[in-house]
Amino acid sequence: MIPYEKKEHYTIDDLAEIVTLLRSKDGCPWDKVQTHESIRPDLIEETYEVIEAIDQNDPEMLREELGDLLLQVVFHSRIETEQGHFTLDDVCTDICNKLIIRHPHVFSTVQADTTEEVLKNWDTIKEETKHQTTRTQTLEAVAKTLPALMRAQKVCKRALKGNNRFLCNESVLASVTECKHTLEEAMHMEDAEQITQAMGELLFCCAGMAQTLGLSAEQVLTDTTNQFIDCFRAMEETCTAEKREMETLSHGEWNALWKKTKQNLEEEATHAAG
Numbered sequence: 529m530i531p532y533e534k535k536e537h538y539t540i541d542d543l544a545e546i547v548t549l550l551r552s553k554d555g556c557p558w559d560k561v562q563t564h565e566s567i568r569p570d571l572i573e574e575t576y577e578v579i580e581a582i583d584q585n586d587p588e589m590l591r592e593e594l595g596d597l598l599l600q601v602v603f604h605s606r607i608e609t610e611q612g613h614f615t616l617d618d619v620c621t622d623i624c625n626k627l628i629i630r631h632p633h634v635f636s637t638v639q640a641d642t643t644e645e646v647l648k649n650w651d652t653i654k655e656e657t658k659h660q661t662t663r664t665q666t667l668e669a670v671a672k673t674l675p676a677l678m679r680a681q682k683v684c685k686r687a688l689k690g691n692n693r694f695l696c697n698e699s700v701l702a703s704v705t706e707c708k709h710t711l712e713e714a715m716h717m718e719d720a721e722q723i724t725q726a727m728g729e730l731l732f733c734c735a736g737m738a739q740t741l742g743l744s745a746e747q748v749l750t751d752t753t754n755q756f757i758d759c760f761r762a763m764e765e766t767c768t769a770e771k772r773e774m775e776t777l778s779h780g781e782w783n784a785l786w787k788k789t790k791q792n793l794e795e796e797a798t799h800a801a802g
Contacts, residue, residue, distance in 0.1 A: 530554055543598065544616050547606045564607060571600045629653060651689070663687070680735035681745045688739060700737040707733050755793075762789045 530549050535542070550559035574597045581590035605616040630653050633640035640646045660666050666686045670679055707730035714722035738745035763785055767774050777785065 540598070540602070540616075543602050544606070547599070547602050551606055551610070562603070562607075564604060567600065567603060571597075571604070574600055626657075629657065663689075675746065677731070677735055677749060678746045680732050681739050684732075684736040684739040700733060700740050703733045704730065704737060759786065759790050759793060762793060 530552070532546070532549065547559075550556045552560070574593065578590065578593040578597050581593045601619070602616060605614070605619050609615045628635045630650050631646075632638035632649065632653070633646065638649065640649055654660075655666060658669065660669060663686070666689075667683050670682045670686065672679070674682065707726060711723065711726035711730055714726045735745045738748060764774055766785065766789065767777075774782075
C-alpha cells in the first residue's frame with residue numbers, strides 16, 4: 529500500500545501526484561501499463577459525457593464529468609513526462625502563453641470592442657503562430673479526427689473566409705440541388721461508386737449550407753435525430769394502442785401516421801411553450 533494523506537479538498541497538483549503514484553512501480557497494475565493509444569477511447573468518451581452534462585444543464589453531472597476529462601489530460605501528460613518529452617506544467621505554460629498572445633486586446637494595446645473583431649484577431653494570430661501562409665493550409669489544419677459533419681462545416685467556414693462567393697446562400701443551395709440530381713441519376717444507374725461519391729458531396733454541401741445560414745450542422749442534426757426518435761416512439765405507442773404492428777403498415781399508412789404524429793407533437797410543443 530502506498531501511503532497518501534487524505535484531504536478535504538484537493539488541487540490539480542494532488543491529481544498529478546496521484547496519477548504519478550498510480551503509474552509507479554508499486555502502483556496500479558492497470559494504470560501503469562496504459563499508453564496514449566490504449567486510453568484514447570476514454571478521452572473521446574469523457575469529452576462526450578461532458579457535452580451531455582452541458583446539454584442536460586446538470587451542474588452536478590458536469591462537475592463530475594469535467595473531473596473525468598481532467599484526469600485524461602493529466603494521464604496523457606504523465607505518460608509524456610515519463611518519456612522525457614514534456615510535463616503537465618509545460619502543458620499549462622503553453623496554453624497560458626497561447627491565451628495571452630491571442631488576446632492582445634486584453635493583455636496588450638490592440639483595440640477590439642466587438643466579438644467579431646476578437647475572432648478576426650484570433651484567426652489572424654493563429655495563422656501567424658502556426659505559420660499558415662496559404663488558405664489551403666488552414667483547411668488542412670482542421671483535425672481529421674473530428675466527427676465528419678463537424679469537420680466538413682469547419683472546413684467550409686475557413687474556406688468562406690474572405691467572402692468566397694462559391695459559398696454564398698444561392699450558390700450552396702444550387703449545389704445541394706445539383707448533388708441531389710446527381711445522386712438520383714447514380715441510384716437510377718445502380719452505380720455504387722457514383723452513389724457513394726454523390727452522397728458524400730450532398731452531405732458536404734449541406735454542411736456548407738449550414739455554415740452560410742449561421743447554423744451548427746452537428747447541433748441541427750442532433751436535434752432532428754432526437755425529434756425523429758420522439759415521433760417514432762409516439763407512432764409505436766399509437767400502433768400498440770391500436771394493437772397493430774408497425775411492420776404491417778403500408779407505405780401510405782406509414783406516411784399518413786407519421787405526418788399526423790409529427791403534427792401532434794409540434795402542436796403539443798407549441799402549446800407547452802405558450
